[in-house]
Amino acid sequence: MTKAQKQSLFAKLGLLFITVIWGSAFVVVKDISSAIPPSWIVVIRFAIAAAVLSVIFWKRLFRLGRTELLGGLVIGFFNFLGFELQTYGLQRTTAGNSAFLTAVYCVIVPFLAWAVRKKKPGVYHVVSAFLCIAGVGLLSLKDGFYINLGDLLSLLCGFCYAMQIVAIDIFTEKGDPILITITQSAVTVIFALPVALLFETFPRSLDTGMILSLLYVSLFSTALAFLLQMVCQKQVEPSQASLIMSLESVFGTLCGILILKEAMTIRTFLGCVLIFAAIYLSERRPGRGFLKSRAAEKASPD
Helix, strand or coil: CCHHHHHHHHHHHHHHHHHHHHHHHHHHHHHHCCCCCHHHHHHHHHHHHHHHHHHHCHHHHHHCCHHHHHHHHHHHHHHHHHHHHHHHHHCCCCHHHHHHHHCCHHHHHHHHHHHHHCCCCCHHHHHHHHHHHHHHHHHHCCCCCCCCHHHHHHHHHHHHHHHHHHHHHHHCCCCCHHHHHHHHHHHHHHHHHHHHHHHCCCCCCCCHHHHHHHHHHHHHHHHHHHHHHHHHHCCCCHHHHHHHHCHHHHHHHHHHHHCCCCCCCHHHHHHHHHHHHHHHHHHHCCCCCCCCCHHHHHHCCC
16 A cells, blocks of 8 residues: 555545544534524634644644634634524524535535635546535434525535635645634634624523533544544545535434434435435546555546
8 A cells, every 4th residue: 555545544534533533522512502502612612622732742843834823814714604603593493403504515516616716626526526415415404494594594504615615625725624624713702702792692600511512522623523524525526525424413423323322324324324325426436446545536537
């Protein structure tokens, strides 16, 4: 196995690990949101993440340049907007509709990368994306589907996440992914704090369990997960990254089954199968091996 193949494999495993963290965090975030308003959750988790990463990588801060600052600003803005739209959308629609419509970034990313990066999506990208969204639909849509304001906000959230994925692809190509992660976290706090102060009330007291839950979400689901996303996505094309990260819905469902004792149905099983099939098809499309590196892809057409 060549060095490029190893980097490609570890990058994809890193993205897979992120989806496990985010999927398992569904239960924790659900518990936190019952006591803390959503914008304050965003402020706290990204402030802690920015502070911890700055302490760990403080020497790198002296190398902070224009690319990292601009990348952090753009990615952080779409990150903040995605979180806010998803939150307000959830207040006006079902959790299933929100999860399904947010996951449309799987379909949007290949075409957005085409528009921005001039990378024309192959037919396997498109088929994989629609297989993936069908799988997410089976996992998420339990009570039918209809369009209202909350659904439109969730759809806009999916577009913001697609923009974020493509922006990460652009800025990590030349910028330091660790510094971009730190600046993105700080920018997210800067945008979210005025919303929290103007429209939400911070709880007067928090119990020990809530504080521990906040620390888990801040350190693992935010600092570690977003750092891994920046570092790993540098080695993976955006369309593939979006498909791998859609496994968040699979692990979220599995955690609901294991922790919250939700039922495992045929519909759930088929949804998981479709998402895994989409990723497999994307990886095994003709002319491309599983470990083919991103550098090799740039040198040869799809």
